[in-house]
Amino acid sequence: MTPTPPLILVTNDDGITAPGIRALIRVMNEIGTVVVVAPDKPQSAMGHAITIHDALYCDPVVVDKDAVQKEYSCSGTPVDCVKIAARQILGRKPDLCVSGINHGSNSAINVMYSGTMSAAIEAGIQGVPAIGFSLLDYGMDADFEPSLPYIRAIVAQVLAHGLPKGVVLNVNIPKLVHSEIKGMKICRQANAHWLEDFNERKNPMGKTYYWLTGTFVNEDKGEDTDEWALQNGYVSIVPTQFDLTAHHALQELNSWDFEGGEREC
């Protein structure tokens, strides 16, 4: 079904020069025709933000000399990158979109805040098979080599099977050497959240400001979650959807007396 070679859109949220996307581009060049459209600066934690009040720039750039791929640097968010790639840059719908490799985890509730995953989700909304890859190492000197065989394997399966409609993959890779990684597990998103701790300071003019910091709290004891897999040496693969309807709650809500409440008002 997929033309040979597949057209692969590569993006991320750490910015077009981040080591994680450079590693991902190298692997994708083995597999297909690569076009990179990625943010011109770090865009971590931008979630599914888009740029509607500002102009967007999107310009060809050369990051690696002798590169075979075309690359475009975009002033917007990761989701903007996918939108402008699909409708302005590529000329046709890509066969695959890969986002990352993110410097840091996007497991559990982090999927909501993640620019990396929001880019993959946006590609999924547009009907493009899409995968977000994240390594559990925030360092700019992170070693991406142990991730690469898993990325190759997952991309091969997605190109072979396609993905179910409305589903993209959230892949997280533990910070381990290759021999320590036990394999891959299909998981559900762990039920976890951040407990924020705002760091209060005074600026030089004496005005109070805050830094957002926090502690990750995993309330989920299940052994079928991404958190369990990662803590036990596995690459986690979570099928992720953008139909946010809580279908299981429709029946209960339909038993409520909304109209009675309205009549009383």
Add this chain to the structure above:
Amino acid sequence: MTPTPPLILVTNDDGITAPGIRALIRVMNEIGTVVVVAPDKPQSAMGHAITIHDALYCDPVVVDKDAVQKEYSCSGTPVDCVKIAARQILGRKPDLCVSGINHGSNSAINVMYSGTMSAAIEAGIQGVPAIGFSLLDYGMDADFEPSLPYIRAIVAQVLAHGLPKGVVLNVNIPKLVHSEIKGMKICRQANAHWLEDFNERKNPMGKTYYWLTGTFVNEDKGEDTDEWALQNGYVSIVPTQFDLTAHHALQELNSWDFEGGEREC
């Protein structure tokens, strides 16, 4: 269960002075003790973005003189507002969080981009019953009065029943006079997307830039969707979740031969 009067956090994404949030505050003052923590400027389409690379300011402000509610203006995103309210401003977990009234629709896939709904979802992540309200009128002179009886009715039901764990409500209200609104419907999120059309221009230095514009495309013919309800004169109520796991896809993915793919690499 809920203390009397309930502590109600009010936020939005159009900014603390927007007519929509002022209308919502007036209604919430009828129901409980209101604290407003809202963005100091428009933050539409910010999705679930949070501020991690910048300082956050959050200061008491007086928007309405003689107001009974406390109000704080925050330099961050709608999600930042909920986080700083919960952990720095309120002193305890609120009994309810309401977000809006948004100037414009957050139905269907718009839930992903919406700062209004991301604020409600963030409250839900923190275990607070939460509702996002949106009126299908982008005008700053929008008439919020016909929305108010529905907001009262929905809040009354949520305070009476609580909400199922992991579920918040996405409420959209058609742009109609009260007599034309037929009632409320519990709906699923319609399968729809935006078809972007990038408006290309040159800046005064001759450099190309783009404005993100687009057309909303609803592919969903179902009569149980939010889009159907709104187009047929009903207020739509979609139970919305932040477990993005595509549970229905777990079985299929588990049949794939990921490890075989890895061995070949």
